[in-house]
Amino acid sequence: MKRLFAPIALIIAATVTTGCQSLSAPPPVELRGTGDLGLIIERATGSVLVVDHSEHEILGRVEGLGDLSHASVVYSRDARYGYVFGRDGGLTKVDLLTRTVTDRVIQSGNSIGGAISQDGRYVAVSNYEPGGVNIFDSETLDTVAEIPAFYTNAQGEKDQSKTVGLVDAPGNQFVFSLFEAGEIWTVDMYSNPPGINRYQAGKEPYDALITPDGRFYIAGLFGEDGLSMMDLWEPEQGVQTILPDYGKGEQRLPVYKMPHLEGWAIADGYAFVPAVGRHEVLVADMEDWSMVQRIPVQGQPVFVMASPDNRQIWVSFAHPKNDVVQVIDSRTREIIRTLEPGKSVLHMEFTPRGEEVWVSSRDSDRVTVYNTRTLEELATLPAQKPSGIFFTNRAHQLGL
Amino acid sequence: MKRLFAPIALIIAATVTTGCQSLSAPPPVELRGTGDLGLIIERATGSVLVVDHSEHEILGRVEGLGDLSHASVVYSRDARYGYVFGRDGGLTKVDLLTRTVTDRVIQSGNSIGGAISQDGRYVAVSNYEPGGVNIFDSETLDTVAEIPAFYTNAQGEKDQSKTVGLVDAPGNQFVFSLFEAGEIWTVDMYSNPPGINRYQAGKEPYDALITPDGRFYIAGLFGEDGLSMMDLWEPEQGVQTILPDYGKGEQRLPVYKMPHLEGWAIADGYAFVPAVGRHEVLVADMEDWSMVQRIPVQGQPVFVMASPDNRQIWVSFAHPKNDVVQVIDSRTREIIRTLEPGKSVLHMEFTPRGEEVWVSSRDSDRVTVYNTRTLEELATLPAQKPSGIFFTNRAHQLGL
Numbered sequence: 001m002k003r004l005f006a007p008i009a010l011i012i013a014a015t016v017t018t019g020c021q022s023l024s025a026p027p028p029v030e031l032r033g034t035g036d037l038g039l040i041i042e043r044a045t046g047s048v049l050v051v052d053h054s055e056h057e058i059l060g061r062v063e064g065l066g067d068l069s070h071a072s073v074v075y076s077r078d079a080r081y082g083y084v085f086g087r088d089g090g091l092t093k094v095d096l097l098t099r100t101v102t103d104r105v106i107q108s109g110n111s112i113g114g115a116i117s118q119d120g121r122y123v124a125v126s127n128y129e130p131g132g133v134n135i136f137d138s139e140t141l142d143t144v145a146e147i148p149a150f151y152t153n154a155q156g157e158k159d160q161s162k163t164v165g166l167v168d169a170p171g172n173q174f175v176f177s178l179f180e181a182g183e184i185w186t187v188d189m190y191s192n193p194p195g196i197n198r199y200q201a202g203k204e205p206y207d208a209l210i211t212p213d214g215r216f217y218i219a220g221l222f223g224e225d226g227l228s229m230m231d232l233w234e235p236e237q238g239v240q241t242i243l244p245d246y247g248k249g250e251q252r253l254p255v256y257k258m259p260h261l262e263g264w265a266i267a268d269g270y271a272f273v274p275a276v277g278r279h280e281v282l283v284a285d286m287e288d289w290s291m292v293q294r295i296p297v298q299g300q301p302v303f304v305m306a307s308p309d310n311r312q313i314w315v316s317f318a319h320p321k322n323d324v325v326q327v328i329d330s331r332t333r334e335i336i337r338t339l340e341p342g343k344s345v346l347h348m349e350f351t352p353r354g355e356e357v358w359v360s361s362r363d364s365d366r367v368t369v370y371n372t373r374t375l376e377e378l379a380t381l382p383a384q385k386p387s388g389i390f391f392t393n394r395a396h397q398l399g400l
Numbered sequence: 401m402k403r404l405f406a407p408i409a410l411i412i413a414a415t416v417t418t419g420c421q422s423l424s425a426p427p428p429v430e431l432r433g434t435g436d437l438g439l440i441i442e443r444a445t446g447s448v449l450v451v452d453h454s455e456h457e458i459l460g461r462v463e464g465l466g467d468l469s470h471a472s473v474v475y476s477r478d479a480r481y482g483y484v485f486g487r488d489g490g491l492t493k494v495d496l497l498t499r500t501v502t503d504r505v506i507q508s509g510n511s512i513g514g515a516i517s518q519d520g521r522y523v524a525v526s527n528y529e530p531g532g533v534n535i536f537d538s539e540t541l542d543t544v545a546e547i548p549a550f551y552t553n554a555q556g557e558k559d560q561s562k563t564v565g566l567v568d569a570p571g572n573q574f575v576f577s578l579f580e581a582g583e584i585w586t587v588d589m590y591s592n593p594p595g596i597n598r599y600q601a602g603k604e605p606y607d608a609l610i611t612p613d614g615r616f617y618i619a620g621l622f623g624e625d626g627l628s629m630m631d632l633w634e635p636e637q638g639v640q641t642i643l644p645d646y647g648k649g650e651q652r653l654p655v656y657k658m659p660h661l662e663g664w665a666i667a668d669g670y671a672f673v674p675a676v677g678r679h680e681v682l683v684a685d686m687e688d689w690s691m692v693q694r695i696p697v698q699g700q701p702v703f704v705m706a707s708p709d710n711r712q713i714w715v716s717f718a719h720p721k722n723d724v725v726q727v728i729d730s731r732t733r734e735i736i737r738t739l740e741p742g743k744s745v746l747h748m749e750f751t752p753r754g755e756e757v758w759v760s761s762r763d764s765d766r767v768t769v770y771n772t773r774t775l776e777e778l779a780t781l782p783a784q785k786p787s788g789i790f791f792t793n794r795a796h797q798l799g800l
Contacts, residue, residue, distance in 0.1 A: 034435055035479025035792060035795050037478075054478060079479065080432065168753075170708075170711060190773065309570035309798060311633065353518045353568075354518070354570060355572060373572070373590065392435065395793075396753060
């Protein structure tokens, strides 16, 4: 494990300015609340923007975070520090107040996201190369546990599995899926060493989500149709298959991108699910996981996200129809608006109570802010190839 | 309207110490995140404690807030400022970082709680005397609107109604009930002046709640049995009566305290409701609002609160059986533990992701912290006649 020296100095690009503030000034270390801050990933440049969503303002840029393609962020329980998971195995702790890198470790060769424990003490990272999950002290980034995720492969040999769909769960647990092993593991962080339970799942889980209350863990499957679901209130029941027709089997078009599962909208007892390879958002009744409706949309959905009040479902799309976002009324299940935030929309993030939504357009180098009630554009912010947008209220939510 | 000069200086009691820090030192104005802070009301002394729930630490005391019996708090969207609603009509803006009073107005003679708008721009206060609702700019505490809540009384005269159950709702609305008028009003803060809609409700609404997604507004009735419910997704449907047997009519014992409605637990499609005057927690199916179960408990419940993962229901009680808290498993609906946090338990607050819960015991002058998984006591903190506990993550939740 390679530890880089911290803190890496803040470097501010002199070229980026917002309406009211030049970013070339040294960062003021101001006393302020951290409840309305966020990070925007600039994937091509290995940098993140620190933003204030009350003022629609870019506060500064932090650089030197490595390969940020497919990067994601979780937050410390005081909402001051972001933990940025890079594709290159880098785990970077960013201080949103000083806008500096507090600490950074290269913890694997290739990673795919992470989670922070319910109590905020542990940060876990899910790895493709060499596989397994590494767990760190959130304060120091010291290693707390390494879970290699061994399984027996088709040749009868012991091997490490890629891990995906890593989330935190109530009871200070982590939950993740093993791609090659086709298993779901739970990790109890109240035990020392962490207590691990293994459950047989479907073939090649490639991503997963946990419902907002932390009860149901649902993994998408690359190797077969259907989804693997665990009820964490009754783990002894093991994994069951839901939506058996869901997946590549139902595709009618080439799949440009497997949809993100973290993007599932769950509203009013129904899950709004991106279809795989079809121009549809699927509606499933969570009572019995029956499919009750298919909502036609303009392209292959990638993110399907409910507003905090569950009143709207915002849908982003895969290439080549990824320059628009569609908004569905969750009650009528009709598209109420098609918006054009820019080229190659990659991510959307609602403000904590949902009055606005921020949308990143990679190839337009901008983030667009909409009012969710009027669907009017409120602001645009310049960003270099922006992808993920993550606000600090995630610090307080299970599974995010 | 009387405006007091701000800021009122911070006064720190030299006698209160925590395990690791004396409160007699001047407050350090430290750079820190505000996501793990909170305020504890000290009702008898007109003061609040600023606490850090990561460290179980009292950071300081802010005094001079007037009559804080039945006080409550909402937070600015940056989670830096608490707006404290006092019983004496005082609205005090407290800076949790500097631990000072930023601003304070006496906005009525007698008030009963308030709310902050979805966008964080407006703070509204619900008044008994002279009645009505006043709305302030959250930044400056300047008056934005006064809504006198006029109605025609039994003598055919125009009169102001006491207002209760004031909450924020999606679409930047406020919703409240009029006690004497028996009405529910919605206030649209996107209109200028605010757009008001009036709906006929049941007799003498005395308190109300809004479901966590901001959809259903439910008012308890003092003047008749049953509850008045509005579906804010379909306001044109008006108010309907639910749980028609709920209320004083079902009481078998003297009612020591009408239960708090904000304390309702809503978990897994069921509402766990404090019975009025009976030693029971009621379970209602939210699909059709039928009563499906009565769970016997040790006293008259006051607060019935679900943990953030909906796995546990914590119940506090009315005098004279108010020295214990009972914990119900939401799945089995059985009491799993009876805890004794101290004398006269008044309030409970879960940490944002629910790994701990803080419980105030007024007559033991302390707050007790429990781990929700082990139900073990983790810490106690000294406080002067503590009542309400409010953590800053409320800044990010609808209806709180």
